Amino acid sequence: MEFLAADAFAPGQSPFQRGVFDGIIAHAVMDLVNLEAGLSTLITYVRPGGWLYLTLNFDGLTQFLPPLTPDLDAQIIALYHQSMDERRFHGLPTGGSTTGRALFVLGPALGLDLMAVGASDWVVSPRHGKYQPDEADFLRSILYFVEDSLSRQALISPTTLADWLAIRKEQIAHCELVFIAHQLDFLFRVPG
Ligand SMILES: C[S@@+](CC[C@H](N)C(=O)[O-])C[C@H]1O[C@@H](n2cnc3c(N)ncnc32)[C@H](O)[C@@H]1O
Structure with missing residues (x-):
């Protein structure tokens, strides 16, 4: 195995040869890049008849339970999704909060054959009053992402956000x- 640290999507500076790979796994990647440019680039790296396994593509649904103030929950989730949609990569919009569903359309439009698709949702819930190992840390990381994304936007009062986060952290404790x-996984075949 060879490790290479490089920007796989740098316009005009490809780190890979055309058709060099039998297949590519991109796990939790496609929502970070421009979908059309990114997917077109990945296709060039795969040999004819090869495959692309694009997994953990966020698809528009985040839910925290139990509800606190429903309007505030909804506002925070909407702003969180908006922060994903405002993300730019090499100056272009990224797949953002609707990457999953967009791949249904874009894959075939770029000539890919959809071999398999399914959900890879994160569903974290206590069972018998306890989390599995690491689930509490995972949830704290998610709250950190929400906090980080919303603090950058300044579209919600810092006190309101801090109060909401404090209650959610208490619920984790x-x-x-x-x-x-909600996330989607896709297996595409590159035409041979
Ligand atoms: C959310 S992380 C997922 C990491 C890993 N696949 C996992 O699931 O633990 C997004 C990853 O996408 C990859 N990535 C994002 N932009 C990239 C780029 N321009 N070129 C190459 N890889 C990139 C990096 O490996 C980065 O760590």
């Missing part, structure tokens, strides 16, 4: 918080 994020 008491093994009460449920978290759901």
Whole structure:
């Protein structure tokens, strides 16, 4: 195995030869790049008849339970998704919060054959009043992402956000918080 640290999507500076790979796994990647440019680039790296396994593509649903103030929950989730949609990569929009569903359209439009697709949702919930090992840390990381994304935007009062986060963190400490994020996995075949 060879490790290479490089920008796989740098315009005009490809680190890979055309058709060099039998297949590519891009796990939790496609929502970070411009979808059309990124997918077109990945296709060039795969040999004819090869495959692309694009996994963990976020698809528009985040849910925290139990509800606190429903309007505030909805506002925070909408702003969180908006922060994904405002992300830019090499000056272009990224796949953002609807990457999953966009790949259904874009893959075939770029000549890819859809071999398999399915959900890879995150569903974290206490069972018998406890989380599995690491789930509480995972949930704290998710809350950190929400905090980081919303603090950059300044579209919600810092106190309101801090209060909401404090209650959600308390729910983690008491093994009460449920978290759901909807994601999709795609296996595409590159025409041979
Ligand atoms: C959210 S992380 C997922 C990491 C890993 N696949 C995993 O699931 O633990 C996004 C990853 O996408 C890859 N990535 C993002 N932009 C990239 C770029 N321009 N060129 C190459 N890789 C990139 C990096 O490996 C980065 O760590």
